[in-house]
Amino acid sequence: xxxxxxxxxxxxxxxxxxxxxxxxxxxxxxxxxxxxxxxxxxxxxxxxxxxxxxxxxxxxxxxxxxxxxxxxxxxxxxxxxxxxxxxxxxxxxxxxxxxxxxxxxxxxxxxxxxxxxxxxxxxxxxxxxxxxxxxxxxxxxxxxxxxxxxxxxxxxxxxxxxxxxxxxxxxxxxxxxxxxxxxxxxxxxxxxxxxxxxxxxxxxxxxxxxxxxxxxxxxxxxxxxxxxxxxxxxxxxxxxxxxxxxxxxxxxxxxxxxxxxxxxxxxxxxxxxxxxxxxxxxxxxxxxxxxxxxxxxxxxxxxxxxxxxxxxxxxxxxxxxxxxxxxxxxxxxxxxxxxxxxxxxxxxxxxxxxxxxxxxxxxxxxxxxxxxxxxxxxxxxxxxxxxxxxxxxxxxxxxxxxxxxxxxxxxxxxxxxxxxxxxxxxxxxxxxxxxxxx
Ligand code: LLP
Numbered sequence: 001x002x003x004x005x006x007x008x009x010x011x012x013x014x015x016x017x018x019x020x021x022x023x024x025x026x027x028x029x030x031x032x033x034x035x036x037x038x039x040x041x042x043x044x045x046x047x048x049x050x051x052x053x054x055x056x057x058x059x060x061x062x063x064x065x066x067x068x069x070x071x072x073x074x075x076x077x078x079x080x081x082x083x084x085x086x087x088x089x090x091x092x093x094x095x096x097x098x099x100x101x102x103x104x105x106x107x108x109x110x111x112x113x114x115x116x117x118x119x120x121x122x123x124x125x126x127x128x129x130x131x132x133x134x135x136x137x138x139x140x141x142x143x144x145x146x147x148x149x150x151x152x153x154x155x156x157x158x159x160x161x162x163x164x165x166x167x168x169x170x171x172x173x174x175x176x177x178x179x180x181x182x183x184x185x186x187x188x189x190x191x192x193x194x195x196x197x198x199x200x201x202x203x204x205x206x207x208x209x210x211x212x213x214x215x216x217x218x219x220x221x222x223x224x225x226x227x228x229x230x231x232x233x234x235x236x237x238x239x240x241x242x243x244x245x246x247x248x249x250x251x252x253x254x255x256x257x258x259x260x261x262x263x264x265x266x267x268x269x270x271x272x273x274x275x276x277x278x279x280x281x282x283x284x285x286x287x288x289x290x291x292x293x294x295x296x297x298x299x300x301x302x303x304x305x306x307x308x309x310x311x312x313x314x315x316x317x318x319x320x321x322x323x324x325x326x327x328x329x330x331x332x333x334x335x336x337x338x339x340x341x342x343x344x345x346x347x348x349x350x351x352x353x354x355x356x357x358x359x360x361x362x363x364x365x366x367x368x369x370x371x372x373x374x375x376x377x378x379x380x381x382x383x384x385x386x387x388x389x390x391x392x393x394x395x396x397x398x399x400x401x402x403x404x405x406x407x408x409x410x411x412x413x414x415x416x417x418x419x420x421x422x423x424x425x426x427x428x429x430x431x432x433x434x435x436x437x438x
Contacts, residue, residue, distance in 0.1 A: 010267035015342040018267040046309040047326035049410040055303035066273035070281040075292040082296025082393040100294035104131040144218040158211030168218040173234040177222030186221030220258025235283035261298035297393035304392020320358040327362025328369040329402040335368040346385035353378030
């Protein structure tokens with residue numbers, strides 16, 4: 001498996017040093033937000049997702065501070081797809097954030113924690129008529145439209161309900177975000193958005209449609225973006241579009257700048273938030289529109305980990321394998337994107353032992369079920385625990401029950417205590433709703 005890293009992999013000490021929410025104690029071993037991970041594993045078993053509420057709040061505060069330092073008033077709409085757990089959404093509600101959703105299910109999750117419906121944006125390239133109807137009925141704040149066909153569908157649903165749908169047109173800026181091909185969205189041949197050349201005519205058409213109020217432009221160019229340059233290009237194009245539409249006499253009051261802010265999966269920093277905020281101010285700060293962003297990963301990714309146990313070490317002539325109880329059905333990112341996730345042993349002694357190369361794998365019957373290839377790790381005894389880092393975003397939400405593996409437990413650390421927020425699914429729940437035709 002080719003791992004998706006361009007810089008040398010950090011060692012265990014470097015990984016730990018780059019993550020202030022983690023600490024290593026001689027007795028207790030690895031702690032996250034001061035709670036020993038061994039204690040969580042003893043209480044709740046493994047694999048278990050562990051999220052840190054303080055870490056989520058700190059990530060949100062850092063983004064807000066960077067934007068405020070540029071004297072920008074930007075609404076943060078948390079991208080629910082990154083981690084849709086009610087406990088996570090409730091933190092964002094408490095912080096006064098809005099939400100960005102891509103399905104009725106995500107919308108209803110936001111409503112379950114009482115995020116104001118008017119603070120929710122409904123994005124996505126394929127919204128079903130029923131989803132449009134239900135979210136409009138509930139008072140969704142804005143729908144980001146990705147095609148002429150969808151615009152007409154929203155208009156007809158809104159007319160039937162006697163409502164006016166506030167829509168932004170999602171522009172495809174044809175900018176290369178320089179990220180993994182499977183998570184880039186802003187190139188002309190990606191399925192997302194409307195080509196810039198088609199926006200003016202469609203916006204004018206929308207302005208004349210009964211049931212529609214076009215409020216602005218949206219864009220999202222991809223995910224895990226570490227360099228501000230593609231944002232600069234995309235935001236410059238968005239600003240030019242806003243000016244052009246206004247010159248045509250059209251009203252534009254909203255600019256939705258998308259998400260995509262990248263995090264450091266090794267010991268490198270994530271995208272510089274001050275540099276990103278400076279780009280935002282320079283390119284779109286003076287437009288006199290309501291600005292909004294839709295970050296997901298950068299707010300929750302580093303605030304979560306997957307806690308797993310070693311089942312056994314297995315040696316072949318060529319290789320050493322560390323087999324965990326967690327697998328690709330729990331955390332899919334390494335198998336799907338060759339994503340690199342740091343892996344830390346939980347026992348203090350292991351951290352300082354001599355390391356040797358190992359493939360860290362799960363029990364699923366796929367060669368792709370590999371969390372790390374050729375990773376430098378100390379000898380690991382059966383039952384020892386490891387933390388797979390930065391799994392707070394696109395972790396649990398992308399998991400499946402492949403190989404009849406039940407959904408694992410989740411814990412949130414709040415006020416220095418670990419709270420069980422999802423119980424481990426009983427295995428019989430996997431088939432509880434199945435039927436056999438007779
Ligand atoms: N807004 C829209 C319209 C999006 O499509 C996305 C992500 C976001 C916001 C949030 O992007 P973020 O800030 O999280 O980068 N499963 C992949 C990532 C897929 C992202 C899809 N869209 C992964 O695990 O890397």
